[in-house]
């Protein structure tokens with residue numbers, strides 16, 4: 001019997017088909033690839049490119065995009081600190097379920113606070129949480145301003161915008177960092193390649209592939 005959280009008198013039910021059996025069925029090991037970074041840093045672009053690359057290699061993945069989830073699961077949440085904390089907590093829990101189901105779950109959210117990302121990491125067994133930091137300068141994100149939100153934030157029309165008047169805490173120990181080289185941002189397929197390469201190198205039973213920069217199925 002558990003008395004964790006607000007519910008009492010609740011019981012955990014074991015299911016007859018376990019995580020290992022699902023992994024065997026799918027021929028992959030579930031994990032969470034957590035992409036964090038400023039608005040406009042390329043999180044969604046990487047998530048989509050990575051999803052496509054994994055799919056082409058016969059690996060089942062699913063993207064949890066912050067913007068998209070705020071249209072449904074998290075539509076009751078705004079951007080004040082407590083709402084962001086709850087946003088990350090919920091997505092962390094959902095990502096954990098996807099990983100348990102055997103999928104490579106790609107979560108792309110600003111997730112500005114280190115403590116919340118670390119809490120999501122702590123929900124999963126060791127090595128199953130791969131944090132990817134989109135380390136792009138604010139100036140680049142602001143220059144891109146794909147949604148025009150930085151302009152509104154600078155004009156004071158959006159309050160509490162990450163990087164402008166709300167904090168972003170960069171990871172201290174992320175597994176993967178994506179940054180500019182010689183002032184140039186890697187192309188989306190190269191960013192995805194960096195992640196796939198890591199997955200292939202560090203999690204050979206999970207992904208069983210070595211990255212080659214092409215779209216062929218291994």
Ligand SMILES: Nc1ncnc2c1ncn2[C@@H]1O[C@H](COP(=O)(O)OS(=O)(=O)O)[C@@H](OP(=O)(O)O)[C@H]1O
Pocket residue numbers: 038039040043044065066067070079083084085087088108109110111112147149158159160161162166
């Ligand atoms: N105040 C403020 N600060 C930051 N971002 C804002 C804000 N208001 C709206 N938006 C838009 O919401 C998207 C971020 O949602 P997330 O769920 O990823 O944010 S968070 O992780 O809870 O901080 C973010 O999407 P991305 O640009 O894809 O990051 C913005 O489009």
Ligand SMILES: Nc1ncnc2c1ncn2[C@@H]1O[C@H](COP(=O)(O)OP(=O)(O)O)[C@@H](O)[C@H]1O
Pocket residue numbers: 037038039040041042043044045046144146185186187188191
């Ligand atoms: N590697 C890249 N090279 C060039 N442009 C990019 C790259 N990644 C993202 N972009 C562009 O930057 C803008 C913001 O990218 P997006 O993926 O929406 O960022 P985020 O999800 O972090 O807000 C988009 O217009 C996108 O096309």
